Amino acid sequence: MLSSSRRLSLLVIALLLFIPIGFLQTQLIDPFYKKNYAPPKQKNGVNGLSQAGSNLPATFALGAFTGFREAIAGMLWVRCDEFFHNGDYDAIMPLIRIITWLDPHQIDVYETGAWHMDYNFTDTQERSDRRYIPMSVALLKEGIDNNEDQPDLYSDMAFVHYFRKIQDFPLSRYWFKKGWDVVAAKAVVDEKNDQIGLKEQTNFDGADKGVMTVGHGYAHALEFNGQEQEAVVQWNACLDLHRKLIAVKNGTDISEVQNLEIADKQLRELQGRLKYRPIDTKTPLDMGFTPILVRVAPKVFVLQGTLKAIGAKKFVLETGEREFGPVDGCRIEIRLQDESYKLPDIGAYTLGTAVDPNVTIMQDAASVRGGKIGGDQGRKIDMSQDKEMYSFKAPRYTVTAWFTPNNPNDAPIQVQDRIGWLGEGLDPKQKNFVLTDGKSLLPGEVSPIPGLRMLIKTWTLTREDITGAGKKVFR
Amino acid sequence: MKTIWLIASGTFGEAMRRKVLLIFLFAGLAIILMGVAFAGLATQARDLTVTKSLGLGVISLAGVFISVILYITLIPQEIERRTIYSILSKPVQRYQFLCGKFLGGLMTVLLNIALMGIVFILLVAGKQWFQYGVNPGPAMLSLSKGILMIFFQMTLLGAVAMFFSVFLSPFVNFFLTFAVWLLGNASSLTEALADPTSDPNHPKSAIVVGIFKVVHVIIPNFANYNIQNPIINPHEHITNEPIYIAWNILYAIVYTAILLTVGSLIFDKREV
Numbered sequence: 001m002l003s004s005s006r007r008l009s010l011l012v013i014a015l016l017l018f019i020p021i022g023f024l025q026t027q028l029i030d031p032f033y034k035k036n037y038a039p040p041k042q043k044n045g046v047n048g049l050s051q052a053g054s055n056l057p058a059t060f061a062l063g064a065f066t067g068f069r070e071a072i073a074g075m076l077w078v079r080c081d082e083f084f085h086n087g088d089y090d091a092i093m094p095l096i097r098i099i100t101w102l103d104p105h106q107i108d109v110y111e112t113g114a115w116h117m118d119y120n121f122t123d124t125q126e127r128s129d130r131r132y133i134p135m136s137v138a139l140l141k142e143g144i145d146n147n148e149d150q151p152d153l154y155s156d157m158a159f160v161h162y163f164r165k166i167q168d169f170p171l172s173r174y175w176f177k178k179g180w181d182v183v184a185a186k187a188v189v190d191e192k193n194d195q196i197g198l199k200e201q202t203n204f205d206g207a208d209k210g211v212m213t214v215g216h217g218y219a220h221a222l223e224f225n226g227q228e229q230e231a232v233v234q235w236n237a238c239l240d241l242h243r244k245l246i247a248v249k250n251g252t253d254i255s256e257v258q259n260l261e262i263a264d265k266q267l268r269e270l271q272g273r274l275k276y277r278p279i280d281t282k283t284p285l286d287m288g289f290t291p292i293l294v295r296v297a298p299k300v301f302v303l304q305g306t307l308k309a310i311g312a313k314k315f316v317l318e319t320g321e322r323e324f325g326p327v328d329g330c331r332i333e334i335r336l337q338d339e340s341y342k343l344p345d346i347g348a349y350t351l352g353t354a355v356d357p358n359v360t361i362m363q364d365a366a367s368v369r370g371g372k373i374g375g376d377q378g379r380k381i382d383m384s385q386d387k388e389m390y391s392f393k394a395p396r397y398t399v400t401a402w403f404t405p406n407n408p409n410d411a412p413i414q415v416q417d418r419i420g421w422l423g424e425g426l427d428p429k430q431k432n433f434v435l436t437d438g439k440s441l442l443p444g445e446v447s448p449i450p451g452l453r454m455l456i457k458t459w460t461l462t463r464e465d466i467t468g469a470g471k472k473v474f475r
Numbered sequence: 476m477k478t479i480w481l482i483a484s485g486t487f488g489e490a491m492r493r494k495v496l497l498i499f500l501f502a503g504l505a506i507i508l509m510g511v512a513f514a515g516l517a518t519q520a521r522d523l524t525v526t527k528s529l530g531l532g533v534i535s536l537a538g539v540f541i542s543v544i545l546y547i548t549l550i551p552q553e554i555e556r557r558t559i560y561s562i563l564s565k566p567v568q569r570y571q572f573l574c575g576k577f578l579g580g581l582m583t584v585l586l587n588i589a590l591m592g593i594v595f596i597l598l599v600a601g602k603q604w605f606q607y608g609v610n611p612g613p614a615m616l617s618l619s620k621g622i623l624m625i626f627f628q629m630t631l632l633g634a635v636a637m638f639f640s641v642f643l644s645p646f647v648n649f650f651l652t653f654a655v656w657l658l659g660n661a662s663s664l665t666e667a668l669a670d671p672t673s674d675p676n677h678p679k680s681a682i683v684v685g686i687f688k689v690v691h692v693i694i695p696n697f698a699n700y701n702i703q704n705p706i707i708n709p710h711e712h713i714t715n716e717p718i719y720i721a722w723n724i725l726y727a728i729v730y731t732a733i734l735l736t737v738g739s740l741i742f743d744k745r746e747v
Contacts, residue, residue: 002743014736017729022692024726029699030666032719036711037702038663068536070528070707078525105708106524149712 073103080112089120097349100142110143111156118165123386127364128165130444131355131389136161138349144178149186151210154179159217167333167407170447173221179214180234186210187241211241212259219266224406225449226422228274235267272317273417280324280418281425285310289432289455291332291373291401293474296380298467299390303334304378307368307403307455311414322417329412330368334381334401335443337361338394339460343445358393363444365409383466395463399474400443402456423453432457478567479575486549486579496541496583503537503591507598526602527614527707530595531621534588535701538629539656541587542580546636547648549576550742570739577637577735584629592622617706620720627727628700632656634731635695638738641745659697666691695730699723 002010076099083091096113099106117136121129140157147153158175162168219234242260249256291305311327338360346353366379373379383390405411405423419425426433432455434441440448441456459474490496507530550573553559562572596618600611635655639648658665667673669687700723705711713719 002740007740007743010736011740014733014740017733018692021726021729021733024722024729025692025696025699028722029696029719029726030662032715032722033699034663034666036713036716036719037704038698068528068532069701070703071525071532074525074528103704103708105704105711 069102073099073106073109076102077106077109080109084116089116092116096139100139100146104143104146107143107147107150107152110139110147110153111160114140114143114156115160118161123383123389125382125385127362129355129389130361130363131359133166133444134344134346135349135353135355138346138353142349149182151179151183151214154182155210155213155217158214158221163217163221166444166446167404167409168444168446169221169224169406170449173218173225173227176214176218176221179210180218183210183214183241184237187244191244211238211245212262215241216259216263216266219263223270223421224408226406226451228270228421231270232267232274235263235270238263239267269317276317276320276322277417277420277424280312280322281420283425284427284429285419285425286427286430287403287419287455288371289403289430289457290475291334291432291457293399293401293459294378295465295468295470295472295474297384298469299382299384299392301381301383302378303332303364303366303374303381303401305373306371307332307373308371309368309411309415310418311412312417313414315414315417324418326371327412327414328367328369330403330415331410332366332368332373332401332403333363333410334366334379334399335361335363336383336397336399336461336466337443339396339398340394341443357388358391360390360392360394360397361444362390392463392466397461397463397466398443399459399461400456401458402442402454404442404452404454406449406452422449422451426453426455428453430455478571479578482562482567482572482575483578483582486576487582490545490580490583491586493545495544496587499537499540499544500587500590503533503587504594506533506537507591507595523599523602523607523614524707527599527618528703530599531618531625531703531706534591534595534622535625535628537591538584538588538625539632542584542629542633543636543649543652543656545580545583546577546633547640547645547652549580549637550640551645569743570735573637573641573739573742574735577633577731580633580637581630584633585626588622588626588629592619592625596622620716621703621706624700624702624720624723627724628697631695631697631700631727631730634734638734641738641742655694656697659695660701662691662694662696662698665694696726699726 076095080092080095080099083089083095093113093116096109096116099109100113103109114136117132117139119128121132123129137157140153140161143153144157154175158172158179162172162175215234215238219231219238222228222231222234239260242256242263245256246253246260286308287310288306288308291303294302294304296302307330309327309330310324311329312322313325313327314321314323316322341359341361344356362381362383364379364381366374369375383392403410405416405419405426406421408416411419428435434454434456436448436452436454438448438450440446441454461474465472465474550559553562553576559572563569596615599618600615603609603611603614632652636648636652639651643651665687668679669684669691671679671681671684702716702719705713705716
């Protein structure tokens with residue numbers, strides 16, 4: 001048996017060892033663990049005790065704390081896939097919250113979750129529920145925060161969300177730029193590694209993934225914001241990177257060669273248009289935009305009217321040979337929303353996040369055929385079948401119909417050839433013409449573009465105007 | 476040292492003969508193999524993620540059961556069988572007995588985890604190579620890191636169980652060790668509770684913060700060893716990871732030394 005003094009000294013030594021243990025834990029291990037391995041901190045929550053985590057069913061919580069985090073996330077993602085195929089989208093949303101908390105690096109969960117919110121909650125006519133948009137942004141932002149060096153999520157935010165869905169080109173450009181910065185930084189690192197003989201370790205994998213998605217996307221976004229010269233610079237940057245990638249891979253990657261050819265073609269077309277559009281947009285064009293809104297039944301409208309589009313029916317960029325005439329393919333956007341609606345800023349997408357059942361937003365688009373909006377029949381907008389989506393609780397509503405020249409969905413490229421990137425060729429004296437002058441005029445708080453000209457018509461309707469019976473025409 | 480080694484090798488041989496441990500080993504191996512089938516349910520992109528995650532999780536959990544069941548009985552069994560008297564009547568110090576038992580147990584845990592780990596790594600490598608045509612080298616290396624961390628987590632857990640076993644019955648020890656393991660796995664929780672700024676809506680008093688800081692340092696931090704996330708998400712690149720692994724190995728060694736020292740002191744006083 002040990003003597004008392006020896007026992008005491010051993011005990012003191014053992015207890016003193018907690019000092020290096022505490023230092024190791026709090027000063028070295030904790031910061032590293034928190035940065036790289038811990039469940040992510042979420043806004044409005046505590047790290048490790050986030051809103052998602054605190055609402056986690058006990059089984060998952062136990063698994064999460066015992067090394068099964070990612071396995072559980074993987075299994076739940078399988079379950080999500082089943083819900084998706086059954087069309088049970090509502091069931092997917094809380095699961096996505098739990099999965100991204102359990103495994104913050106599952107990129108496809110953020111991508112798919114945001115895509116669901118953007119596109120898959122629809123009414124019976126398959127118009128998406130715009131009330132989910134702020135949640136989609138919150139989820140994608142969280143994904144980017146947790147995976148800052150992954151170009152895929154920037155591309156999703158910029159293209160799938162802001163470019164395709166919201167058609168907010170300044171914000172699309174912003175996120176493409178951020179993604180491009182990541183890709184360009186990766187390319188610099190890869191190039192350095194390549195030069196010092198670490199070629200096999202990197203092989204430009206980081207840059208490779210993003211040059212097509214965010215690199216090309218950024219060039220397009222610049223063009224649609226009326227920054228054609230910057231777009232030329234960006235296409236050249238993409239070409240440089242494609243050439244580097246092809247050289248590194250010794251020309252064996254066919255898709256990389258194809259990507260280079262796409263960028264080269266896009267650049268040549270842009271340069272051709274830079275040459276001819278200033279000439280072709282000089283003569284002011286009156287497009288005769290006269291949208292008419294007709295109530296045909298309670299909560300059922302038809303959008304009709306005219307838009308006389310002129311576009312290039314023939315355009316040979318190499319020779320400059322071109323012919324202009326009436327063309328189809330334009331689109332008119334329409335949106336109805338509560339008069340007092342403001343886009344909510346959702347700081348974080350949590351298990352408790354839900355759409356406001358009292359808000360009504362409807363957004364649709366009508367194609368223009370033969371100069372008629374929605375063709376001969378007009379575009380029917382039936383909001384009577386989906387009471388949860390269109391509750392019509394507000395007393396007044398604004399309905400906006402618009403045509404934006406810089407939006408390739410509204411103005412296809414052959415029409416842009418006549419009216420320019422930002423509507424330079426539009427006659428300012430025509431009806432419903434607006435020079436935006438850097439102000440945001442579109443509903444949904446779409447960011448303004450300096451110098452953009454557009455055609456826009458707004459009506460203010462009362463609830464009675466919408467829910468009343470019988471035919472009523474709004475001009 | 477020779478005495479410790481003799482006790483350790485005897486303990487190892489005896490432990491390997493215990494069928495209960497083999498049950499956990501074979502159950503672990505079976506679940507790892509079944510993991511291939513489970514993963515098949517996932518989308519192709521998530522297939523390897525689920526396989527890797529499930530495999531590491533199973534090795535970890537089987538390791539926990541093997542460690543706890545083994546260590547909670549090592550000392551009480553010797554007392555119950557009265558074999559301890561014949562050992563301690565020889566020129567064997569009690570701390571030597573305790574360290575020998577711990578080392579023997581650790582060899583058993585190492586063998587079990589290594590067996591499961593080798594099967595698992597070969598399984599993932601085969602899947603990558605034959606099913607997806609991907610070079611399995613990097614994945615094998617990263618999975619080895621994960622398994623190494625699981626082993627050191629079990630070292631620490633074994634030390635906790637061993638420490639309790641010198642003064643608690645196996646029944647109480649089982650639940651107490653599990654409780655410590657669960658609490659130690661929730662380190663981000665205790666750390667958040669010890670952070671006065673973590674929740675601005677609910678400010679904490681200095682006393683509460685102080686208590687949780689002590690708890691955060693005193694409770695062995697098992698969550699440090701769960702590094703699966705970057706392993707199963709290969710696009711995640713962690714810089715200075717070897718240094719982090721080294722810190723945690725050092726943490727396990729120092730903490731184990733504390734537990735064995737204090738355990739030896741208690742055992743030394745105990746009337747056996």
